[in-house]
Amino acid sequence: MKFLRIGFVLMLLIIMFPISSHADTHDSWEKLDQLSDQALQLVKQERYEEAKRMLDYFSDEFLKTHFDDRNYSMDELRVITVTHDSAVEAINSTSISFEERVKKATQFRLVIDAIRSEHQPLWSEMEHSIMTTFNQMKETVVEGDSNTYQHQLDLFMAKYDMIQPSLKVDVSPLTVQRLDSHISFLDSYRNESLKTSTRLQQMEQMELDLRTIFDNITEDDADPSLIWVMISTGSVIILTLSYVGWRKYKGDKQKRVPRRDSEE
Incomplete structure (x- = not known):
């Protein structure tokens, strides 16, 4: 039973580690998504200085983000950089119209959402x-x-x-x-x-x-990461029950052997 408990704990650690990694990255992108939306709302309100600070804050947070659970292509990272810089440039420019500023901020907002959204x-x-x-x-x-x-x-x-x-x-x-x-x-x-x-x-x-x-x-109703967790957890449960059942069967069999010997 000691071996069973150790194996069960190890399997749980294997399952929970990628979940934790995914959750951390998801939280980071959730924050970045919120920052891009807040910047857009500030531009719509013509609060350009605050919008600029929000985009600068986004840049700082983006550099801290770990991308462990997904390999982001250079094209994706380039699109983020280009739209971010375009939004900052539009906000700082005095010759660009209000509509153009909103457009650039919206482009950036949509890109970050596209990166974050699975559906x-x-x-x-x-x-x-x-x-x-x-x-x-x-x-x-x-x-x-x-x-x-x-x-x-x-x-x-x-x-x-x-x-x-x-x-x-x-x-x-x-x-x-x-x-x-x-x-x-x-x-x-x-x-x-x-x-x-x-x-x-x-x-x-x-x-x-x-x-x-x-x-x-x-829209895909099933989250692939959730499916993986369900399969992994189910496998652990099945293995555990199988092992317990086998131990019980072996124990019952050993109990029946002496009984047969005594009857003879």
Whole structure:
């Protein structure tokens, strides 16, 4: 039984160590996520000095974060750095409009949420707004309304630009590159007399790529780390019960042997 108790304790330590590591990292990202949101709210309130201090504090806390439970790619870390620096630059600049400052702070906020969120990142909630604008833009092409098309294209590009950094975190690079090339094409040839069929063909392919990125962000009700814990814990329980049962069976068998001998 002493061997059983030691083995059981060791198994619990093996199980609990990764859980503790995951919890610590999760708490760190939870704090970073809150800091990015607080910075955004301060920018919306035009409290720029406080927002700047909040972003500086974020930078300090980010450098203290341990990434033991996940290997973050250089692209992900680069996106965090670029959007953070862009937000700080926008806040410090006196020549940038209020709307642009909010946009830069929002981009940063969405990126941090995309890094932290395992399901349904905030950027995915813009699906309805983006697809509605896209469909309206597509209708203006069919109707041949050039002026409205220009306006809808600008509106669509502004909305897409808001989530584009986050896509680099959650979506395959190839898909992001395709979307960027579609938008670049539409923007470059916005004033050209392209055939309606040519522009629509580009937009139809673009629509497929847009729907792909939103459809692939689906909520998984089961947390993989929780599943691993359940399996590990269940294995320990099964092994323990099996061992106890075997010891009991062996003990009962040994008791029956003397009884048989006495009967003979």
